Amino acid sequence: MIDFIEAIGQYEYLQKALLTSIMVGIICGVIGCFIILRGMALMGDAISHAVLPGVAISYMIGINFFFGAVLTGVLTAIGIGFVSQNSRIKHDTSIGILFTAAFALGIILITIMKSSTDLYHILFGNVLAVKPSDMWLTLVIGIIVLLTVYLFYKELLVTSFDPTMAQAYGLSTKMIHYALMTLLTMVTVASLQTVGIVLVVAMLITPAATAYLLTDRLWIMIFLSSAVGVISSVIGLYFSFTYNLASGATIVLIATLLFTIAFFFSPKYGLVWRWIKVKRKRSALAD
């Protein structure tokens, strides 16, 4: 541990990795809350895979992968909505069809580019190789995401909780849905370096689900979720650095560990406390 802290002071690449992981932990935690409350966990998985062809195309034509990724991510979200609204195909089926198609296309494009190391890093993350430009990109995305959620908190809350009422008083639930999908795509792009495409969904869902077990207020849930995201990122980075493991995998496993603790020991919703309360009540009645 001391080594790790010393190394952070010493190596610039590690400082960048740490800052990027912290930012990713925060924004994934924030957006993840809305994703799980809207029942869109699968959608999170879909969008994260759907950015792959965009990343490949961006490399091919030599632009920043951010633009290509957002483009294919959002196009896939629109495609999913279009198929499920205009046929009897259910939403989750539509998600399954479109994101696997996009992902398959991405794999072929990257193979054509003959860059299998890039593919490995995009799929599983390599936070220790974060470039300065990536760090700034993450920072800009972070600011956009946090500002949007701050400014439209009311609208996000009401459309998640009671979309019918939101629509009745004139909010466009469709527009807010696609805005959220755009934010989700941006968060995914920001997370590519740290956790990689395959595991982004865990960073979106696991911290948010942990927070969901700990509170009954949305704004507290958002803060707790970010905190869980940050703690997982930092500890995960430590293990990744010390034992030379894929950063995505270590970060996700720490998040899972925190979720497990909340699952059993959350004061209100934890399995253990519920069990103890029932026991106490029963023994009190037995006396």
Added chain:
Amino acid sequence: MKMALSVNDLHVSYYGNEAITNVNFTIEKGNLVGIIGPNGAGKSTLLKALLGLIPIDKGNIRICGKQVYETRKKVAYVPQRNDIDWDFPITVVDSVLIGTYPKLGLFKRPKKKEKEWAYECLQQVHMEDFAHRQIGELSGGQQQRVFLARALAQQSDLFFLDEPFVGVDVSSEKTIINVLKELRDEGKTVFVVHHDLSKAHSYFDQLVLINKELIECGEVESVFRPEVMAKAYKDQFSFLNEVGINV
């Protein structure tokens, strides 16, 4: 007396399957109106059309003389209870506070004034003791009262409630109907989708009876006649004819 709602030649379908056809009626301000009819008659569909939640195929809806989209902020809607996610991380008083959102507009946050108002609305439905509970930890009747409080918080002129008495205990039902009658006495117009015919007589001033098309609309006495009701419920009661009872 001014018009609260006028519906002209309204047709609504789901992907071409007619749900309601050729509905015409007008309601004046200051009435408590029951929308009644058998299951699948199109009551919820009518409500959703009036709120502009679903597209209409044909017809004209005027709320206080204006188009639906111009009056959205003057209308409060209480959805059917099963349309809500009761595990959502929100407390009772915060869910009432949502009622102040439409008038706040973009970027503004509810302040002390709005929070006090939300609390007052909770008091009107006798739910202030539960203000800080999570909304799922309430009985069906209590949940319905909270959603009524949210509608009160909207300070609207028109209220639409979809089946507010389903799965609700007797004392909650009394509280709800009393609040609705007070609203009516203040000059507001209240629409309630309802299917329990036994109470219709004592609850409402006017009735809109539909079964795909409008069967009758008017004072309770003029709608609540056997020959009129039979027209709406003829499918439900056809077995009575078969055993020799004539409705």
